[in-house]
Amino acid sequence: MDHESIGVMEELVLLTVGSLHQGAYALTILEEINEKAEKNLDVTTIHSVLRRLEKKTYVSSEMGGATAERGGRRKRFFQLTAAGKKVLDQNMSLRMELYSKIPKFTFSPI
Amino acid sequence: MNNQPPKWATNLLAWYCRPELLEDLEGDLFELFDYQCKKYGSQKANWFFIWYVFRSFRPSTLRFFNSTQTKRLMLTTHNFKIAVRVLWRNKFSSLLNISGLSIGIICFLVLGLYVLQETTFDRFHQKADRLYRSYLFENYGEGHTFFNSVTPFRFESLFEEDFPEIETAIQVRLINTQVGVFDKRINERIAIISPEFFQVFDFNVLKGSSQKPFDNRKSIILSRSYAEKYFGENDPIGKTIDIEMDEDFEPFTVSAVFDDMPFNSSISFEMAVSNELNNEIYSELTLNHWFTVSPETYILLREGTSIESVNDKMQDVVMSYLGEELQRDEYNIRFQPITDIHLNPEIPVGNSTVNNPKYVYILGFIGSMVLILACINYTTLAMGNSLKRNKEVAVRKVLGALRPILISQYLTESVIIASISTAIGTITTLLAIPVFNALTNSTLAYSFEWFHLAYFGGLGLLIGLVAGIYPVLALSRGKVLTLLQNTSQSKASHGVRKAMVIFQFAMTVFLLTSTLVMQKQLNFLQNKDLGFSYEASIAVEIPTDPTLQRMSERVVAAEQNHALLKAEISKSPKITDVTMGSHTFGSRTWAHMAFTDKNEVFRRFYFLQVDEHYLEAFDIKVITGRDFEEGSGLDKRQSIIINQAAVDYFGFENPIGEKLPGNEFGEHQIIGVIDDFHFSSLHNKVQPLVIAQSIQLIYQGISDADIGGSVLPKLLFKFQGQNLIEAEEILSESWDKIFPNQGLEFHFMDHAIQQQYESEAQLKKLITVASTIAIVIAAIGLLGLTVLVINSREKEIGIRKVMGASALQVFILLAKTYSIQLVIGIILSIPLTLWLMNDWLNNFAYKITLTPDLFIKSGLLALVIALLVVTYHTLKAALINPIESLRDE
Numbered sequence: 001m002d003h004e005s006i007g008v009m010e011e012l013v014l015l016t017v018g019s020l021h022q023g024a025y026a027l028t029i030l031e032e033i034n035e036k037a038e039k040n041l042d043v044t045t046i047h048s049v050l051r052r053l054e055k056k057t058y059v060s061s062e063m064g065g066a067t068a069e070r071g072g073r074r075k076r077f078f079q080l081t082a083a084g085k086k087v088l089d090q091n092m093s094l095r096m097e098l099y100s101k102i103p104k105f106t107f108s109p110i
Numbered sequence: 111m112n113n114q115p116p117k118w119a120t121n122l123l124a125w126y127c128r129p130e131l132l133e134d135l136e137g138d139l140f141e142l143f144d145y146q147c148k149k150y151g152s153q154k155a156n157w158f159f160i161w162y163v164f165r166s167f168r169p170s171t172l173r174f175f176n177s178t179q180t181k182r183l184m185l186t187t188h189n190f191k192i193a194v195r196v197l198w199r200n201k202f203s204s205l206l207n208i209s210g211l212s213i214g215i216i217c218f219l220v221l222g223l224y225v226l227q228e229t230t231f232d233r234f235h236q237k238a239d240r241l242y243r244s245y246l247f248e249n250y251g252e253g254h255t256f257f258n259s260v261t262p263f264r265f266e267s268l269f270e271e272d273f274p275e276i277e278t279a280i281q282v283r284l285i286n287t288q289v290g291v292f293d294k295r296i297n298e299r300i301a302i303i304s305p306e307f308f309q310v311f312d313f314n315v316l317k318g319s320s321q322k323p324f325d326n327r328k329s330i331i332l333s334r335s336y337a338e339k340y341f342g343e344n345d346p347i348g349k350t351i352d353i354e355m356d357e358d359f360e361p362f363t364v365s366a367v368f369d370d371m372p373f374n375s376s377i378s379f380e381m382a383v384s385n386e387l388n389n390e391i392y393s394e395l396t397l398n399h400w401f402t403v404s405p406e407t408y409i410l411l412r413e414g415t416s417i418e419s420v421n422d423k424m425q426d427v428v429m430s431y432l433g434e435e436l437q438r439d440e441y442n443i444r445f446q447p448i449t450d451i452h453l454n455p456e457i458p459v460g461n462s463t464v465n466n467p468k469y470v471y472i473l474g475f476i477g478s479m480v481l482i483l484a485c486i487n488y489t490t491l492a493m494g495n496s497l498k499r500n501k502e503v504a505v506r507k508v509l510g511a512l513r514p515i516l517i518s519q520y521l522t523e524s525v526i527i528a529s530i531s532t533a534i535g536t537i538t539t540l541l542a543i544p545v546f547n548a549l550t551n552s553t554l555a556y557s558f559e560w561f562h563l564a565y566f567g568g569l570g571l572l573i574g575l576v577a578g579i580y581p582v583l584a585l586s587r588g589k590v591l592t593l594l595q596n597t598s599q600s601k602a603s604h605g606v607r608k609a610m611v612i613f614q615f616a617m618t619v620f621l622l623t624s625t626l627v628m629q630k631q632l633n634f635l636q637n638k639d640l641g642f643s644y645e646a647s648i649a650v651e652i653p654t655d656p657t658l659q660r661m662s663e664r665v666v667a668a669e670q671n672h673a674l675l676k677a678e679i680s681k682s683p684k685i686t687d688v689t690m691g692s693h694t695f696g697s698r699t700w701a702h703m704a705f706t707d708k709n710e711v712f713r714r715f716y717f718l719q720v721d722e723h724y725l726e727a728f729d730i731k732v733i734t735g736r737d738f739e740e741g742s743g744l745d746k747r748q749s750i751i752i753n754q755a756a757v758d759y760f761g762f763e764n765p766i767g768e769k770l771p772g773n774e775f776g777e778h779q780i781i782g783v784i785d786d787f788h789f790s791s792l793h794n795k796v797q798p799l800v801i802a803q804s805i806q807l808i809y810q811g812i813s814d815a816d817i818g819g820s821v822l823p824k825l826l827f828k829f830q831g832q833n834l835i836e837a838e839e840i841l842s843e844s845w846d847k848i849f850p851n852q853g854l855e856f857h858f859m860d861h862a863i864q865q866q867y868e869s870e871a872q873l874k875k876l877i878t879v880a881s882t883i884a885i886v887i888a889a890i891g892l893l894g895l896t897v898l899v900i901n902s903r904e905k906e907i908g909i910r911k912v913m914g915a916s917a918l919q920v921f922i923l924l925a926k927t928y929s930i931q932l933v934i935g936i937i938l939s940i941p942l943t944l945w946l947m948n949d950w951l952n953n954f955a956y957k958i959t960l961t962p963d964l965f966i967k968s969g970l971l972a973l974v975i976a977l978l979v980v981t982y983h984t985l986k987a988a989l990i991n992p993i994e995s996l997r998d999e
Contacts, residue, residue, distance in 0.1 A: 026138045043142055044165035047135065051170045063134065069144040073137025 006058075006087055012037065013049045014088060017059055018080040025065075025075040026050060050078060058084030113152045115143045115159040123163045128173045135166065186522075193523040203495060203894055207488050208531050210890040211573065214484025215535030217883045220546055221477030221876070223539075223554055228470045231374045231452035235312045240277075240411040242445035244269070245457055246403065250440055254704075254712035256814070259460035263388060263397045265407040265443070266304065272427045275415040280304045280311075281385050282377055283405030284461050286820075288853065289381075290352035290359050295853045297651075300353065301379035302387065302405065308368070310410045311377065317347055318366025324384040330362035336380040337367045353383070355391060373553055376451045376462040400432060400441070406460045408448065417445055466953070469873050472946070476880045479617050483884055485577040486610045487891035488524065492581035493607050494898035499585065507590045516586040524578025525571060532570035550875040580606065608931055611895070615935025615972065616942070618888045621881035622968035623943045627960065628874040631951060634958050635867050641787025642695070642728040647859040648837060649694040650675070650825040650845075653852050661821070665719075665805060668822045671849070675825055678844040685840060687727035687828040692719035692805075692821050695789060696862025702816040703800075703808065707760075707771040715756060715798040716789070719805050719823065725751070725784065727826065735766045735782030738803060746803045749781040756798035757783055770800070775811030778802075791866035792956040826859075834858070870953075885972075889979045892928065896980045899927060900987040907987055908995035920988035925980055932976055936969040 006014070016032050017024045030046045033039055053059045060081050063074040080088075120136070127135060139162050146155035197204040235241055244265060248256040260283075269279040283302045288295045307313075308320040315323060316334060323331050330351060337346040341364075350361040362383065371378045385405075388397060396402055411417060421444070428441050446457055453467040506516060543554050584606075652675065654668035669690070676688050693700045704714045722738040722745065724730075733754065738745045750770075757765050765780050786796040802808065805821070829837040838856075845854045864871075900907075907920055915923075944960060951957040 025134070027141055042162065042165060043138060044162055044168075047138070047166065048168055048170060051131075066137070067141070069141045070137035071140045073133050073140065075137060076134035 006056075006091065009045075009049055010053055010058075011088070011091060013046065014053060014058055014080065014084055017053075017078045018085070018088065022077070022079075024078045029078075053084070054078075056083075057081060058087060113143070113147045113155070115140065116156055119160045119163045123166065126167060126173060127171050131171055135171070139163070139166075186518075189519050189522040190526070192519065193526050196523060197526065200495065202897065203491055204527065206890050206894045207491055207527050208534065210487045210887050211484045211528060211531035211577070212534040212538065213883050213890075214481045214487075214887055215532055215569070215573070216539050216542065217880055218477045218481035219536060219539040220542070220554070221473050221480075221880065223543075223556060224552065224876075225470055225474040225477070227374055227554065228453065228465055232376050232448045234372065234374070235448065237310065237312075237410060238449055239447075240413065241310070241448040242409050242411070242417060243448055243451055243460070244407045244409060244443055244445050245460075247442040247444060248401075248440060249442065250712075252710075252712055254706075256816075257458055258403045259458045260403045260405060261407045261443075262400055262403055263392070263405060264400065266385075266405075268427070268431075269407065269409050273420055273423065275412055275420050277410045277412045278304075278306050278310055280307055280408040280410070281405040282307075282379075282408065282461060283385070284379060288354040288359075290354070295354075295851060297853050297855055298381060299379065301382040302385045303379075303382045304385050307382075310408070313371060313375075314369035316367045316369055317345075320366075323366040323368075324386075325363065325365040327384060327386050327390075328360065328362050329365035330381060330383050331366040331368060332364055333368055333370050333380045335370050337364070355387065373555055374452075376448070376460075378462060409445065420445070466869065468949070469869065472950075473873070473876055473880075476621065476877065479621075480880055480884050480887065481573075483614050483617055483887050483891075485573060486614050487887055487894070488527065488577035489580050490607050490610050490614075490891060491894040491898070492524065492578065493584065494895055496581055496585045498902075500588065503585055503588065504590050513586050517582050520582040520585060521575065521578050524582070525574030528574030528577060529567075529570040532566055532573065536566050546879075550872055550879070552872060552876075611891075611928065611931045612935045612938065614888055614891060615932050616938040618881070618884045619936045619939040619968055619972050620943050620946075621877065621884045622972060623939065623965055624947055625874070625878050625881045626964050626968055627943070627947045627958075628870070628877060628950075630964065631954070631958050632867060632871060632874055635792050635870075635954070635956075636864065638788075638792065638956065640695075640863070641785050642730045644695055644728065644859045644863060646829045646834065646837070647695075647728075648827055648829060648841065648856055649691075649859055649862075650827075650841065650854070650856040651820075652823055652825055653849055654822055662806065662809070665822060672823050672825055674848050675844060678848055679825075679827065679841065681844075682840045684829060684831045684836070685827050686830055687723065687826075689723040689727040689826050690719075690721040690823045691724055691826050692717075692823055693789075694824055694826070694857075694862065695859045696791075696864075696866055698790070698866075699817070700789065701821050703812040704814040704816075705770075705772040705774075705812045708773060709771075713760070713771070715759070715800050717805070717808060718789070718799060718801045719803065719821070720801055721803060722746075724801070724826075727828065728787075730787050731785040733783045733785055735780070737782060745781070748778050748807070750778055750800055750802040750807060751782040751784055752780055752801070753784050753796065753799040754786045755796045756800060759798040770808070770811065772811040775808060776806070778807050788956075793866075793954055795955045885975060888972075889975055892976055892979045893983070895928070896924075896983050900924065900983055904987070904995045907990070908992035911992040912996070917985075917988040921984055924984040924987065925977065928976065928980070929973075932973060936965075936972060940965055 012033060013029060016029050016036075020028055020032060026043055026046050029050075030041060030043050033046075034041060050059065050061075054061055058081060059078045061076045061078050063076055065075045065077070066072050123136065123139070124132060139159060142162070143155050143159045146158050149155075150158075232238060232241075243259065244261050245259040246256070246261050263281070266279045266281050269276045281302070281304045284299055285302065286297060286299055289298045289300075305322065305324050308315055308323055318331065323329075330353065332340070332346060340346065340351060341349055346364045346367060349364050351364065352359040353362050354360075411420070424443055425438055428436075428443065429438060432441055446454065451457075451460070451462070451464065453465055453470065455464055455466055457464075503516065506519075511519075540556065540558065543556055546552070547554055652668045652672045654664045654671065672690055676690075679685055680688050701717045702714060703717050704712060707713050720738075722740050722742075725732065725737050732751075735751070738749060738751070742749075752760075752765065760771055762768050762780075765783050768780050769775060769778060770780075784801075788796060789799060790797065800808065831837065841856060842854055845852075903924075907924075910920060910923075911917075943965070947960060951960075
């Protein structure tokens with residue numbers, strides 16, 4: 001499949017994983033999205049999207065960083081992969097291309 | 111972590127979650143829990159945690175949803191795809207299957223709905239398990255018995271005061287009275303009920319109070335449709351209606367409106383007043399009398415008590431009141447559950463009609479049978495089809511398909527077929543209910559609820575499994591080698607197929623014969639010489655003067671009104687034979703009198719009051735003696751005529767000049783004996799009947815009277831024209847001249863006579879529909895089988911023709927295939943038909959005998975239909991050029 005499609009939610013999570021560098025796990029991603037995008041998602045949605053992205057190989061994960069609050073459980077940290085970066089680039093360029101074609105006067109009042 | 115999330119939720123997560131995901135998922139939820147504890151408190155955090163655990167329950171986290179499971183899911187979709195392709199490829203047999211099953215399902219659903227409706231009568235009351243109707247059985251020995259489900263007035267207080275087990279007793283009495291609207295009067299049926307009515311029964315009160323529906327004694331409550339009838343869109347509360355009560359019209363104020371009573375309720379009325387009025391309408395004596403029956407009395411038991419404890423005490427209580435007059439166990443007050451009323455013909459009819467449970471069960475049986483026939487159709491067709499599919503199964507087996515996989519594969523097909531049929535069948539049924547109601551005079555009602563989809567889905571699945579299981583098992587059982595050799599099926603499954611065809615034919619012919627028997631019996635009932643001529647006879651209710659207290663005075667007043675109307679209506683040349691009778695043909699409420707004769711034997715007879723033209727008007731034959739003489743005062747005062755049944759009953763040797771064998775009858779003598787004409791329905795033998803011109807004649811001598819309807823004289827006449835509407839016009843014109851303010855009420859007697867057999871006619875219609883459907887299903891099945899057999903024997907036919915067989919010989923060969931099974935089916939149907947139809951015919955005192963020609967007719971009809979179905983394809987096969995069938999290989 002050379003053209004894997006990617007949904008809005010997936011794109012949002014993928015961007016957030018990329019923007020968080022090293023510290024991206026479900027709860028930080030959730031916090032980031034809810035704050036920046038002013039949404040009210042719950043954690044299970046993020047989990048579900050992350051699992052999908054990992055299956056599509058756009059992110060990779062490794063375990064680490066157990067804390068007391070977590071009852072000694074490790075976190076699953078996510079990282080953007082090369083394929084993930086590529087699909088984001090494609091999406092961005094497509095959008096920019098289309099956006100640049102919008103005539104300016106559309107917004108000016110008559 | 112100070113606070114712990116609920117342990118069970120953690121366990122649940124650990125149980126369903128895939129192990130490799132569990133650690134970080136749990137960790138995330140714990141961390142979030144900790145955070146939310148601080149923010150919202152532990153209570154709320156607990157809820158969030160549980161919510162997240164449930165929300166995490168997704169295919170991607172489930173451990174059961176591992177890769178092998180996904181394979182099964184894939185297999186199901188694969189099965190589905192293959193099944194659809196197979197069904198699409200065999201369009202012809204799929205079409206036959208679907209249409210056969212759909213028709214079967216329609217029949218099943220319609221009859222099922224009918225049975226359901228009949229058996230769930232009165233079950234909508236929440237307290238139905240504690241509700242009973244009382245009935246009274248008086249037994250004084252020697253056949254001197256009275257049996258009524260309407261009861262004395264005093265039962266209400268008796269039950270409430272003497273039985274602590276009984277919470278409330280409710281009276282329901284229906285009376286016919288007149289309602290004044292402007293200057294017109296309309297005959298209406300009004301219920302007189304206890305004010306606590308709505309606290310006991312579950313009928314919705316729309317306006318006004320259900321606790322206290324009547325504001326005072328002069329309050330009336332209306333059903334929604336009657337509120338509309340009388341007041342249209344206006345708010346009826348507080349408006350008045352004039353009701354004739356006892357003497358004259360009195361205004362009643364509407365104080366409540368209730369929802370229309372459902373069809374499946376034994377209690378049904380449109381307007382009601384409070385039974386506190388009883389004190390005004392009836393005398394103290396009547397209200398406290400033990401032997402005058404009038405209202406139905408219902409009771410509501412207290413919770414935790416049983417009807418047995420009431421029954422146990424009953425005789426002691428009765429004896430405490432009636433101990434001086436009666437022996438123990440002579441006066442029996444008993445109870446039947448409210449849900450028992452509609453289908454228990456053992457107990458006399460009260461306010462509402464009672465259905466014969468036998469008919470309901472017969473229809474239920476037939477509905478299920480037709481569905482089973484449709485399933486058998488599918489089974490036999492599928493088994494026929496399997497001939498073709500042996501190779502397919504063999505290849506699948508060679509490639510490693512296990513039996514369960516094969517079974518699920520083929521069951522998918524049958525379930526798909528069944529589901530499509532169920533969808534078609536249910537939708538058609540829902541659309542067809544009004545048509546069905548119109549066709550059979552029934553009142554089926556169905557309102558769709560979403561949860562019914564589950565029933566329909568379940569029905570589809572069940573039919574698919576039942577119809578599909580046998581061919582599937584047979585098909586998947588075979589050894590690869592035998593399957594590949596493509597010898598035809600095993601002997602066993604061949605036998606099963608034959609048995610099914612036989613069964614199908616037996617049932618079809620049974621239904622066919624039953625239809626013929628019912629047809630014949632109903633024709634017999636409708637065409638039997640009843641001993642009188644009633645064509646174009648019309649009966650008109652005559653008004654009386656309601657202010658008169660005594661019944662005899664009211665009768666006289668009505669007789670005078672009768673004379674007025676008679677004089678007016680006789681002016682029309684098209685109206686002849688104007689006469690008078692206290693009862694009309696087709697009515698079930700002829701006055702039933704009783705007395706104890708000189709030998710202390712309790713005697714009953716029916717009584718009819720007429721005028722001197724009656725016998726002549728209806729061509730009733732006088733066997734011995736004479737008819738009433740016109741204008742003879744002596745005849746009017748002293749002469750009676752009895753029927754032959756009465757002669758036999760009273761044991762007269764030479765009845766002319768004799769008297770009725772009672773002690774206290776006045777001066778009278780029998781002047782004539784008439785033939786037994788059927789004044790009541792043909793369900794019963796003709797009963798003893800006494801005819802006189804005045805009720806005074808026998809009034810003194812009778813000890814008991816059972817008068818269900820009005821004994822007031824009716825005007826009876828015959829119309830000689832063609833157009834009955836003209837008769838109506840003449841009648842209402844004369845009526846308006848004489849009784850301008852009265853509502854005219856009349857009916858055609860032939861119609862009333864037909865009405866006596868309404869439930870039988872309805873049953874016949876239902877069975878006709880069912881047997882038509884059964885024939886169609888059988889024809890479809892036979893058609894499918896024929897095509898399959900011909901296909902599998904194509905080469906054989908080709909070879910036979912090459913060897914010199916004629917087209918006729920081939921045709922006979924093929925047509926012979928099923929004729930033996932057909933004949934066996936026909937023979938097997940005979941005992942079943944004989945048994946059930948004799949049982950049904952026993953409902954009638956006058957009935958046809960089951961003659962062989964009925965069976966021969968239906969058998970021949972079945973054979974002809976079968977032959978017609980088989981012929982087309984068989985002929986085609988027999989006429990085909992052998993080259994066509996032998997060429998391809």
